[in-house]
Amino acid sequence: MKRVIFTIFTVLVFSAVSYSQDFHGGVLFGVSGTEISGDRLSGPNKAGLYLGGFVNRYFGEKSSLQMELDYIQKGSRKNPDSTSYDSYLLRLSYIEIPVHYRYDFIERASLEVGLSLGVLINSYEEVNTIDGQYGPDFEPFDLSFNFGLFYALTKKMKINVRYSNSILAVRPHSNGQTYKWNRGQYNEVLSFILFYQFN
Numbered sequence: 001m002k003r004v005i006f007t008i009f010t011v012l013v014f015s016a017v018s019y020s021q022d023f024h025g026g027v028l029f030g031v032s033g034t035e036i037s038g039d040r041l042s043g044p045n046k047a048g049l050y051l052g053g054f055v056n057r058y059f060g061e062k063s064s065l066q067m068e069l070d071y072i073q074k075g076s077r078k079n080p081d082s083t084s085y086d087s088y089l090l091r092l093s094y095i096e097i098p099v100h101y102r103y104d105f106i107e108r109a110s111l112e113v114g115l116s117l118g119v120l121i122n123s124y125e126e127v128n129t130i131d132g133q134y135g136p137d138f139e140p141f142d143l144s145f146n147f148g149l150f151y152a153l154t155k156k157m158k159i160n161v162r163y164s165n166s167i168l169a170v171r172p173h174s175n176g177q178t179y180k181w182n183r184g185q186y187n188e189v190l191s192f193i194l195f196y197q198f199n
Helices: 002-019
Strands: 022-037 046-058 063-078 088-103 109-127 141-152 155-165 186-197
Touching: 022 155, 046 088, 046 186, 063 109, 063 186, 088 141, 109 155, 141 186
Parallel strands: 022 063
Antiparallel strands: 022 046, 022 186, 046 063, 063 088, 088 109, 109 141, 141 155, 155 186
């Protein structure tokens, strides 16, 4: 399934770029502060990498669509402190495909909103430095709602602040309980990303 998603995305992106010169592409890199909602740890308390590429196209004077193919590290962390010697670490690595609508509300800044589909490629969990699985399996996909703000530093370089939250639970609660909209654990991410556009 993962290979099917990558193949479809690659075909769509390269077909679009070859079809029209109105498409622009580039690379992005940054850092993310993440937490897992529902694990009873306050956050964001874990840092991760955010890397990828993007294409976008304007369909109005101020409106554009942007699609990305990203690698992002998510998860949660608790370090020992003066009140507790307990530690916890959760690393989740995803390949994500965000699709966002962008609106340029002033000359150098724009807002973005959209969805992203993430494919889990790796997970690692440890409690008190002992690795293992300390809960149910993680879901293979993460569907998230995203919104953010771009600010243009130069004609080719923009900085972005983006907030993302899972729409569907990425893992059930360990006791299996649910309550209304709380169906389990959810990824929550605050990212700071630098975008560089080639053309």
